[in-house]
Amino acid sequence: MKNEMQQYDYLIAGSGLAGLYAAFVASKYGSVAVVTKNKVSDSNTYYAQGGIASVTDNEDTPEFHSNDTITAGRGLCNPVAVDTLVNECPLRIKELIEDGMNFDMSGGVLALGLEGGHRRRRVLHAGGDITGRRISEFMTGQILSNPKITLFENHQALEIILDGKGDGGRCLGLKVWNFDTGRVENFYAGSTIMALGGASAIYSRTTNPQSSIGDGVALCYNAGCQIADMEFIQFHPTTLYSPDNKSYLISEAVRGEGAHLLNHNGERFMVNIHPLAELAPRDVVAQAIEREIKRDPHNRPYVYLSLKHLDSEKIRRRFPHIFQKCEDLGIDMRDKVPVAPAAHYMVGGVKSDIDGKTSITGLYVCGELASTGIMGANRLASNSLAECIVFGYRAVMSAKEHQASNLFAQESLDRYVGSATEPQYYIDSTKQDEYFRIREQISLIMTRYAGIVREREGLESALAELEQIRESLFAGDCGREFYSSISENLIIVATLVVSGALYREESRGGHFRSDYPKENIFNLFHTIQQKGKMNGSLSANWYASVKRPMPNNRKEITPKKQNNRIMTHNSLIDKIIDLAIEEDVASGDITTNSIILEKTKATAVFKMKADGVVSGISIIKRVFEHLDKNVIWRPFVKDGDSVNKEDVIVEIEGSYRCLLTSERIALNILQRMSGIATLTAQFVKEIEGTDAKILDTRKTAPGLRVLDKMAVAAGGGKNHRMGLYDMVLIKDNHIKIAGGIKNAVSQVRENINMGMKIEVETSNLDEVREAVECGADIIMLDNMDNDTMRRAIEIIAGRAESEASGNMTLDRVKEVAMLGVNYISVGALTHSISALDISMNVTVIPDN
Ligand SMILES: Cc1cc2nc3c(=O)[nH]c(=O)nc-3n(C[C@H](O)[C@H](O)[C@H](O)COP(=O)(O)OP(=O)(O)OC[C@H]3O[C@@H](n4cnc5c(N)ncnc54)[C@H](O)[C@@H]3O)c2cc1C
Structure with a gap:
């Protein structure tokens, strides 16, 4: 029998907040189908109580929200995803309120709850403790009244339809089981957004509804997607x-x-x-x-x-x-x-970038199903509803771009439909009892061996028992029988959790191993599982440092003690300021405190003693606020402004003690950053009129990189990588050990995140050729003379970007820029700075 067929621009699977919100946004750009396995309200979302975390209060900031999220995530958060969440959520909330969603109010303002791990009240709620129900009903109302959206209840997604397999595959839609007709229907779409929620109902004691058993994880796993951090x-x-x-x-x-x-x-x-x-x-x-x-x-x-x-x-x-x-x-x-x-709550899930993209073209994930890295090793309360709207929105935006660039080829769909001869799903109702028996067995295994406390022996038993269930399930030939398929999905999800838990020999966040009760501070990694590599043979990679099995012919190098945590810029800045205060003030400014009364107020004026470009204004505000949060701040310039000698750039009013005690730290930061910004601006000016951009390097003052790089940006330069974790740069020593550029590039490519660029350092024209041939994204022309660089650019011929590096001075930079390189990196911007002279003068405010 031929499958029923439906075709839409956007196919959304799941009717929790992530799915409903994505459908609502997608309807602005095309036709939308939402398929959901039971009633629309059957979701985790519907049961959410506490609320949705977002910065809406003046006393709160995205940085505070980010810090709380990252603290809860125990070192595994993706700071870029966290920044996206905390900065974009307030906007999504504002839109929801404008569209008519009612959150609880108190005294004319949003009522804000406080929850575990949050250091500020920032949790919006509705109906007191039924936020999920209210938001789900509100979004359902929006969906049902929207003619561009068709809702299919009692439709269970069973399989992702692929044109081609694995990483190179393209998603054409979903095979969906229609409970009303007892048949499979094929839903085709330009973009498919999976919002199928979590998997906590594979445990016996759970807060989740029974539908929450990780179908999305199993479907994406079967399609070849990478599944991350399921042990959490x-x-x-x-x-x-x-x-x-x-x-x-x-x-x-x-x-x-x-x-x-x-x-x-x-x-x-x-x-x-x-x-x-x-x-x-x-x-x-x-x-x-x-x-x-x-x-x-x-x-x-x-x-x-x-x-x-x-x-x-x-x-x-x-x-x-x-x-x-x-x-x-x-x-x-x-x-x-x-x-x-x-x-x-399922902290891990289908690995995606912050736009919901998976490794399969045309397939997006959002909500609890997605693993963008926001939650790290542990979710901060009330961040998940926030995640649904922020990343549901972003998934649609990137799906929309995908539609616009016409990557979804109708020919590919026509070819698939024309040749669809694969065996069809059928149902054998006698298998239903077996399904429920398997489900019960799995929930007991998970609760017993992979609950709050785990250890090797138990996890190994769990794997063995799951394998036995799998073997008995497929003892007879089930083909594509419905109940056998969904039983197998359960086994897959449980095995992913157990394998991840077995592999992670440490305790961190939501994963506690009694045999490894401590966090392993030397090795921070994500577990990534992909079809064909289960049961502990994991390939692991992400934006952070990785742990992966080494090929047999290489010895694993014991990592040196290192701090692998990736921090947001804001938390790094706070750390720098804390350290500076610790270094300079420590137990107190004994001179100031002996002479100046606590209540004395004063005004301080920062004045330029040289021409230049200013940078660090917002940082020094934080320095003063660390010691007196009531200081009054009056900036007259912003970072990146050109200023002249004698210009007053900031006036600040507050406790005299605070102003004097903070003076040296504030000046050190402001003068250093402004020095860097000024030198950068000189380089940028020198190459004006060319297409080249000035880049910084990692040659920054230890511990101060974030400030140094902010200053470069203020001077008009562009930041190169922040550190070893956020971009690949293959240098001569890597090339030597890998046995050539080609080998080095292919080894790296196997292990990095999609979309991450690869830069290769070259020192002669042969290396340039090799780098171009193996598809490097950026080629560094290191310490080459101008003539060699010109020939290198001819060889590259636009197939990669180029970066000139080594001994770049103000005298030489223009000539190099005119050769046609894309970037010029200048170490001197941050390693050979001279501070820009700035003074601070304090005047007492008379006591009245
Ligand atoms: C009791 C409880 C309280 C919570 N309280 C809060 C809170 O206060 N704040 C907060 O931020 N978070 C809270 N959470 C977590 C939060 O509710 C969820 O993480 C979030 O709602 C997930 O939304 P989602 O859209 O990704 O998934 P869900 O809301 O779970 O939706 C998934 C959807 O997919 C459907 N589905 C599943 N499999 C299939 C399939 N094969 N085919 C078709 N459809 C399928 C489901 O039926 C459902 O409609 C709570 C969770 C629970 C359980």
Whole structure:
């Protein structure tokens, strides 16, 4: 029988917030189909309680939000993804509100909740504690009233339709099981966006609905996508304990309102474990509860959440539905509530970039299914609804570009449809019971061996048991039988979690190994699993440092002690400022504090003592704010402005003590950064009129790179890589050991993220030829004279970009630029700087 066929511009799978929001955005650009396996409301989204984290308050900043996210992520966050989340979410929220979504208000402003790991109130909520239901109903209303969107309930995605396999493949749409007709339908689309949610319902105790079993992971895995960090399953610390395993979430926001966790001796055990006590990150709280449960001599599988000391009316108003649920079960929320952890959130998922792209053309992922790296090793509370809207939006935008560039070829679809002779799915209802039996077995295996606490032996047993289930499933020939297929999907997802957990021989975030109870600070890595490489034989790569099996003929090099954490610029700047204050002020400015009264106020004026380009204005503001957050700041210029001797660039008012104590640090930063910006501007001016751009290098002051590079940008230069982690530059020593440029490029290419550029250093024309032939993106012409460089550019002939490097001076730079290179890198910008002279004068404000 031939498949039914539907064709749309955008095919969205899943009707949680990520899918609904993506459909809503995509409808502005074409026809949209949404397929979802049950009713539209059957999703994790619908059950979300606490809310959606976004910076909306003046006291909060994206940097604070980013810091909290990265802290919870235990070193594995992708800082670019985090920056994207925290900076774009406020805009998406604003649009949602303009479109009519009602969040709870208090005193005319958005009411903001506080949740674990957040150092500011920033969680918007709706209906008190039914944010998910409200947002899901709101988005469903938008979808149903939109003529460009067709919603298909009871349609379960079964398989990704591919033209070609694996990395080179192109997605043409989905094979979808229609429960109403009992048949498979093929949905074809220019772009397919998978928003199929998480997998926590593969555990027995879970907060998720039963549909949340990782279908998206299994489908993408089968199609050849890379699956990242599946071992990180977040266990929500506080779900209402009931012996029948029906866990109902007691939102983190309840602890945010001040509820205490008590053990069976009535002790607040979190106080001794983490400075944030009950509001510590979820992994910390869940593991602590698990320990308390194991310690209880009476084997009671819960602890208590105590609200006795709180205003009970306020609690009832703020959490009406949780209150009601407890009451229905005969539990008085004004007293104490029995709670235990339950599987809650899939931190890993299908690896994608920040635009939702996977390794398959035309296939995008977003929401809980995607692993962009925002969550690192542990999700910060209420970041996931935020993720859905920010990355649902971005996935559509990149899908739209894909449509526009017409990468989706109708011929490819016609060819596929014309030749679709593969066996069809069918259903054998006698297999249904077997499916439920397998599901039950898997949830027990996962809970027993791959729960909050794991260890090698248990994980190996889990793998063996999963393998047995797989073997028995395929003992008979099931072909494409529906129940066997979805059983196999369950086995795949469980195996991915267990394999990841086995491979990760450390404890980090949502993954705790009792046999490796510490974080391995020497080796920060992501586990990446791809079809054909399961059961621990993992290929691992990402934007951070990687751990991967070394080929047999090479010895693994023991990593030296190193700090692998990738920090956002903002957190690095905070660290630099903290260090500078520690170095200069330490226990206090004894001279100033002896002479100047605390209450004395003063004004400080920063004045130029030389012409130049200023940089560091926003940084020194932070220096003063570190010591007095009430300083009044009046800048007259911004970074990158040209200034003249005698110009006043900033005036600042605040505590006299703070101004004097901060003076040296502020001047050191401002003078150094302005010196770099000024020199960069001279180089940029010198090559004006050519197409070349001035680049910086890694020759920066140790620890100060982020500031040095900001200053280069202020001077009009372009930043080269920030460090060894964000771009590939193959240098002579790499080439030597790899046995040539070609080998080096192909070894690197196997291991890097899609879209990451490869630069190769060359020192002669033969090397230039080799680099061009093996497809390097940028070719560095290192220490070549002008004539050799000219010939190199002729050889490259536009097939790669070129970068001139080595001994670039102001005298020479113009000639080099005129040769037609794309970039000129200048180490001197940051290694040979002279500070720009700037003064700070302080005037006391008379006491009135
Ligand atoms: C109880 C609970 C409380 C939570 N509270 C919060 C909170 O306060 N704040 C927060 O930020 N996050 C919270 N979360 C997490 C958050 O709700 C989810 O991470 C987020 O909603 C995921 O959205 P999504 O659209 O990616 O996936 P989902 O909302 O899970 O949607 C996935 C969709 O895909 C469908 N689907 C699955 N498989 C198939 C298939 N094969 N074919 C077709 N359709 C399929 C599902 O039916 C569903 O419609 C909570 C989660 C739970 C369970």
